Amino acid sequence: MTISGIDSIIYDVSDLTLVRRFFSDWGLHLAEEGYSGATYRCARRGTVVLQRSETPAVEVIWAVDSKASLDALASDLDGDRDVRVDGNGTVHTNDDSGHAMGFRVASVVGDEAFAAGRRAPNERFEPPSAVSPNRLGHVVYLVSDNLDQAAAFYRERLGFKLSDTIRGRGDFMRAPGSSDHHSLLLTTRKDQSGFNHVGFQVDGLDDMMLGGKIMESRGWKTSFGPGRHLLGSNLFWYFESPTGGETEYYADMDVLTDDWKPGIWEPRADLAYAWLARNEPYDPSFTAPPGGLFLRRDD
Numbered sequence: 585m586t587i588s589g590i591d592s593i594i595y596d597v598s599d600l601t602l603v604r605r606f607f608s609d610w611g612l613h614l615a616e617e618g619y620s621g622a623t624y625r626c627a628r629r630g631t632v633v634l635q636r637s638e639t640p641a642v643e644v645i646w647a648v649d650s651k652a653s654l655d656a657l658a659s660d661l662d663g664d665r666d667v668r669v670d671g672n673g674t675v676h677t678n679d680d681s682g683h684a685m686g687f688r689v690a691s692v693v694g695d696e697a698f699a700a701g702r703r704a705p706n707e708r709f710e711p712p713s714a715v716s717p718n719r720l721g722h723v724v725y726l727v728s729d730n731l732d733q734a735a736a737f738y739r740e741r742l743g744f745k746l747s748d749t750i751r752g753r754g755d756f757m758r759a760p761g762s763s764d765h766h767s768l769l770l771t772t773r774k775d776q777s778g779f780n781h782v783g784f785q786v787d788g789l790d791d792m793m794l795g796g797k798i799m800e801s802r803g804w805k806t807s808f809g810p811g812r813h814l815l816g817s818n819l820f821w822y823f824e825s826p827t828g829g830e831t832e833y834y835a836d837m838d839v840l841t842d843d844w845k846p847g848i849w850e851p852r853a854d855l856a857y858a859w860l861a862r863n864e865p866y867d868p869s870f871t872a873p874p875g876g877l878f879l880r881r882d883d
């Protein structure tokens with residue numbers, strides 16, 4: 585059984601008009617619309633499904649490689665939690681922290697790194713005129729207790745691989761069929777819990793900056809960024825989402841193979857980013873300790 589990444593994210597929203605405007609501004613393609621909801625598609629893979637509801641909710645649907653894998657997974661999970669199969673064959677259940685999740689056979693199987701590449705020889709830079717996120721890349725949940733158990737479910741039951749750990753604070757994991765540094769982060773932040781954000785991959789810095797500027801020009805609010813994370817190395821720009829939580833444009837994330845050795849990092853405030861262009865304080869007195877910024881396991 586291989587989970588290759590995120591297939592779709594389903595939001596239950598009360599203000600459908602507002603959320604539709606948000607995802608249209610975000611650069612997604614509107615595939616279907618109606619009174620009760622709408623479906624948006626990323627340029628290469630992944631859908632955002634909006635369902636009109638008085639109770640906000642979010643469910644992440646993971647892509648599985650085959651029907652046989654999906655059936656095996658459903659039967660395994662059925663042993664210790666509620667499992668429901670809907671009319672489209674999507675399997676719905678909850679993770680060990682109670683987050684709604686689902687699985688379906690992927691329309692595209694296999695890994696899609698889509699790393700930003702070099703330009704062809706003798707070609708000038710072509711500025712993007714619009715932003716069209718490639719795909720759904722990762723989701724992040726805040727987990728207030730039993731972080732180890734919450735992470736163990738994804739690793740031991742679903743085959744996710746550990747990419748990096750912040751000691752006692754969170755695990756970056758990648759779906760077993762993905763080479764992204766993370767498809768999932770489970771992390772603690774004070775006593776908060778629940779869905780935190782979903783990351784949409786774009787081609788590179790220019791797309792991310794243009795996307796962010798377009799969103800700001802249309803009145804949407806930056807929550808963090810733009811900047812570059814240290815764990816995962818990705819460029820980021822987060823926006824407050826009317827669905828609850830945040831959405832993120834990201835690019836240039838680490839691409840991992842099985843040769844990667846997970847790092848164990850001490851929690852530090854500066855672990856979150858390498859630089860920020862705005863909105864966040866920068867401490868010019870900070871200097872990296874001898875041996876580099878972080879402790880890295882070398883076994």
Ligand SMILES: [Fe+2]
Nearest residue numbers: 722724783832
């Ligand atoms: Fe992210």
